[in-house]
Amino acid sequence: MAQTRYPKTPREEQPEASPATSPDERIDSAETGARGPFSRRQFLRGSAAAGAASAGLLSGILDDAEAQDEPGVAGPGAVDMAFKINGKAYVATLEPRVTLLDALRNHLDLTGAKKVCDRGTCGACTVLLNGDPVYACSVLAIEAQGSEVTTVEGIGSPANMHPIQQAFVDHDAQQCGFCTPGFVVASAALLNRHPNPDQDTVHRELGGNLCRCGTYAGIRAAVAQAAGGGTTNG
Amino acid sequence: MRAFEYSSPRTAEDAIRMLSAEGAVALAGGTDLLSLMKDGAAAPSRLVNLKAIPDLTGAHETDGGLHIGATTRLGPLGEHRVIRESFPAVAQAIAGVRSRQVLSMRTVGGDLLQRPRCWYFRAGFGLVPMHDGQSMAKTGDNRYHAIFGNAGDAVFVNPSSLAPPLIALGASATVLGPDGERTVRVEDLYRTPASSDESEFTLGAAEIVTGVTIPMRSSRNATYEIRNRKGFDWPLAAASVAASDGGARVVLGHAAPTPWMSAAAAGALAGGISEASAEAAGDAAVADAAALSGNGYKIQLARVAVKRAALAAM
Numbered sequence: 001m002a003q004t005r006y007p008k009t010p011r012e013e014q015p016e017a018s019p020a021t022s023p024d025e026r027i028d029s030a031e032t033g034a035r036g037p038f039s040r041r042q043f044l045r046g047s048a049a050a051g052a053a054s055a056g057l058l059s060g061i062l063d064d065a066e067a068q069d070e071p072g073v074a075g076p077g078a079v080d081m082a083f084k085i086n087g088k089a090y091v092a093t094l095e096p097r098v099t100l101l102d103a104l105r106n107h108l109d110l111t112g113a114k115k116v117c118d119r120g121t122c123g124a125c126t127v128l129l130n131g132d133p134v135y136a137c138s139v140l141a142i143e144a145q146g147s148e149v150t151t152v153e154g155i156g157s158p159a160n161m162h163p164i165q166q167a168f169v170d171h172d173a174q175q176c177g178f179c180t181p182g183f184v185v186a187s188a189a190l191l192n193r194h195p196n197p198d199q200d201t202v203h204r205e206l207g208g209n210l211c212r213c214g215t216y217a218g219i220r221a222a223v224a225q226a227a228g229g230g231t232t233n234g
Numbered sequence: 235m236r237a238f239e240y241s242s243p244r245t246a247e248d249a250i251r252m253l254s255a256e257g258a259v260a261l262a263g264g265t266d267l268l269s270l271m272k273d274g275a276a277a278p279s280r281l282v283n284l285k286a287i288p289d290l291t292g293a294h295e296t297d298g299g300l301h302i303g304a305t306t307r308l309g310p311l312g313e314h315r316v317i318r319e320s321f322p323a324v325a326q327a328i329a330g331v332r333s334r335q336v337l338s339m340r341t342v343g344g345d346l347l348q349r350p351r352c353w354y355f356r357a358g359f360g361l362v363p364m365h366d367g368q369s370m371a372k373t374g375d376n377r378y379h380a381i382f383g384n385a386g387d388a389v390f391v392n393p394s395s396l397a398p399p400l401i402a403l404g405a406s407a408t409v410l411g412p413d414g415e416r417t418v419r420v421e422d423l424y425r426t427p428a429s430s431d432e433s434e435f436t437l438g439a440a441e442i443v444t445g446v447t448i449p450m451r452s453s454r455n456a457t458y459e460i461r462n463r464k465g466f467d468w469p470l471a472a473a474s475v476a477a478s479d480g481g482a483r484v485v486l487g488h489a490a491p492t493p494w495m496s497a498a499a500a501g502a503l504a505g506g507i508s509e510a511s512a513e514a515a516g517d518a519a520v521a522d523a524a525a526l527s528g529n530g531y532k533i534q535l536a537r538v539a540v541k542r543a544a545l546a547a548m
Contacts, residue, residue, distance in 0.1 A: 073252075073280070076237035096240035096281070099268065119269040121466065123335060132309075132338035138268045139339070140261075142240050143283060186334065207465040208333025 074142065081145055085110065086154030096142045101125045103141035104151060112152035112181045123209030126182040126189075127151050133189040133208075152181035155188050164188050167225040173218035179211045187223050196227055235271045242283040246290060246410050246444055252282040253440040254412060260284055260442050262305055262344035265336050270349060275358055284343070290444055293317075299405075299449040304343030304442070308395075309334070311342065321448060323399035323455035323474045323547070330459045331395055333466035343443040345396045346407070346423060347435060350491075351468055352379065352390035360430025362388045376526040378470070381533050383490035384524060388426050390491055392434070397424070397493040398474035398485040399457050405448045411441030420446060421485075424492035434491060453478040454507065456546035459487075460535045471535035473519070473543040477503055484515060484543075489523075489536055498522075499540050507548040516541035 075096035083090040085108065092107045101118070104110040104127070113136050116124035120138035127136045128150035156162035164187045167173070174180040183206065190197060190205040197205065202223050211219065241252045253260060257279030261267055270276035284290055290305040293314050300316050311317060312328035331337055349355065354363035354370050363370035369387040371379055379389040400420045407423055409416050418436070423443070425436050437443070455476035459469035472487035482503035486494040499519035503511050516537040523533045 072241065074240045076239050076279075095237055097235045097237050097271075118272060120265045120336065120339075123333070126335055129338070133335045134339050135265070135335045138264045140240070140264065140268070140281075143242075143261075143264070143285070189334065203464060204329075204332060205334050208335040210465070 079142070081142055083108070083141070083145060083149060084147070085149040086151060092141075094141055096140060098141045099137050100127070100139040100141045100144045100149070101136035103144075104136060104149075110151050110153055113185075114178055114181055116178065121210070122179070122182075123186060124179050124182040126185045126209065128185060128189060131189070131192065133186050135208075150185070152185050155184060162188060162226075164191060164222065164226040167222035168219070170225060171218045171222040173215055173222040174211075175213035175215055179209060179213075183209050183211065183219055187219070187226070190223065191227055194227075197223065235268075236277045236279075238278055239280040240283070241280065242286045244286055244288070246284075246287055246442070249282050249284055249287060249442060250410060250412055250440050252280070253442065255280050258282055258440070262341040263307070263336075263339040264344075265340045266344065266348040270356070273356055273358070275349075275356055284442065285341075290343075295450070296447065299447045301445055301447045302342050303445045305341045307338060308340045308342065308345060309337030312337070320450070320452075321399070321403060321455060323402060323457045323476060323543075324396065324448070326457040326546075327395045327399045327459070327472070327474070330457070330461070330469060330472070331466070332464065336466065342396060342446060346394050346400075346420070346443060346446070347437075348393055350390035350434070351393050355390060361390060361427055361432075361434060362430045364430075372526055375528060377528040378488075378532075379526055379529055380490045381520075381523045381525060381529060381536060382486070382494045383426060383492065384526060386426065386428065388428070388434075388491045389526060390434075391488045392424060392491060392493050393468055394487065394493065395472075397421075398472055398487040399455070399476075400446055400448065401485045401493050401495065402474040402476040402483045403448050403453065403455060404451065404476070404483070405446050407446045408444045409437060409441050410444045411438055413438075415444070421493060421495060426491040451478060451480075454547040456543050458539050458543035458546055460539050471532055471539040473536065473539035475503065475507075475515075475540070475543040475547045477507055477544075477547055482507075484519060484540060486519065486536055486540065489532070496540070503544060507544050509545070512541045512544035512548070515544050 078093045078095050080093050090108050094103055101113055101115055104113055113127050114124040116122045118137045120135040125136040126133050129147050156165045165184055186206055186209050194201050202220050243249045243252055259278035259281060261281040261283045285305050291303045293302040293306055308328045312325050317325050355361050371389045380391050405420045406417050407420050423436055427434050453476040457474040459472040461467055461469045469488055474485045476483050482500045484496045484499035496519040499515040502515040502518045519540040520533050520537045525533055
């Protein structure tokens with residue numbers, strides 16, 4: 001029934017893929033009235049895409065729908081998508097069912113985020129979406145359009161490591177290393193929210209990440225070093 | 235995951251129209267739904283994203299109380315001034331979701347309407363899994379299953395973090411559907427299905443929860459959860475208590491197929507919260523609990539959760 005009322009958006013009518021840039025201030029003012037030291041805007045300051053701090057997850061398809069003055073439907077076949085990842089623009093043609101994690105790893109050559117549980121439990125796929133840590137396995141790629149995505153590749157590079165990455169090296173805070181990118185991203189987000197976290201805060205804020213090798217003590221020490229709080233273990 | 239259509243309307247009314255299609259399901263934070271789809275426990279033909287609807291997000295004070303939009307994320311909500319100052323039961327329940335990632339993603343509506351964690355359900359056997367006329371959960375491994383409301387074949391537990399505190403605080407939910415908007419008590423969102431063909435929610439076709447409102451009644455309130463591990467996991471038992479001059483409300487989570495309101499425990503707190511009445515409330519709460527073959531330990535946990543929630547509210 002609704003398929004006839006709301007026909008699929010013809011592929012050829014889709015606009016040039018470009019991230020939507022309408023800032024949605026409502027979520028900042030209404031939802032994050034007491035957000036603490038971390039702010040999404042602060043995170044994005046200095047970024048070329050500061051105007052893309054969109055809480056509404058907008059897409060080219062939606063822009064098209066708005067032009068038609070009725071909601072559009074994408075898929076189930078592949079549709080053009082545009083992403084802003086680590087400050088760079090990416091485009092891909094993907095089915096709506098593709099998760100952000102699979103888009104990053106299988107289509108955009110960004111394999112830092114790891115696929116472990118694929119059920120929003122282990123944290124190995126953690127990326128930042130507009131500065132907030134999320135499980136990329138539980139976000140659809142099509143939803144992530146219009147948001148600023150930061151993967152571990154965007155946190156730092158081997159030649160120019162983020163302090164938390166250097167701290168992971170200094171404290172040997174990994175064994176097999178497969179959970180490490182997720183921990184690095186979650187730790188970077190933790191330090192954005194809490195520049196000088198106490199141990200309870202570190203436990204709590206990293207509760208969404210699992211390390212089956214059990215290198216938690218090293219990870220906590222790495223966070224402490226990156227926070228400037230010393231280098232003691234535990 | 236089966237292929238599906240995707241739509242992201244800007245208004246709630248458009249969302250209702252998009253949801254009127256056969257097989258359409260609303261998508262909020264995605265922390266539960268996408269996992270269900272990967273497991274084959276859900277196979278919608280269309281997802282309707284609710285997060286791009288500005289009217290559904292954010293919290294603000296109204297004459298009726300604190301209104302919280304359905305797609306407001308748990309993390310920011312837990313830091314909201316009114317929640318921290320007046321409704322610690324909600325703030326404590328949110329703090330119990332010990333994953334910053336989930337707090338960044340999960341929405342109020344999605345938390346209230348998340349599907350049970352029952353492993354039979356997640357494995358595709360349905361909410362009321364039956365085999366040869368017997369409940370698979372009752373004859374099988376039911377260590378995390380219901381200790382109340384389990385006389386029938388449905389023995390899963392409601393997994394919501396927010397339902398116990400919101401019900402204890404007397405919150406209402408606004409529901410929008412093809413026939414317009416209606417307001418229901420949060421507890422009335424839930425039902426116990428007789429078979430796997432039935433839903434555990436009372437929402438009609440193409441209806442969505444657009445928000446909840448917590449009345450600004452002064453109360454001493456708290457939530458206490460008992461869990462296996464400090465990291466991200468669902469509690470084994472939880473209780474929320476709200477007590478005011480007009481009486482008390484006690485709601486248990488992870489105890490029954492619905493959030494479980496205990497009139498007996500509330501009665502024990504009617505004269506005020508003290509060490510003795512908190513203890514009595516815990517005893518009263520579990521007086522009619524019934525263990526399955528493998529979950530007797532949960533009765534003691536529920537008793538302690540009620541007692542400690544009451545003491546935390548004192």
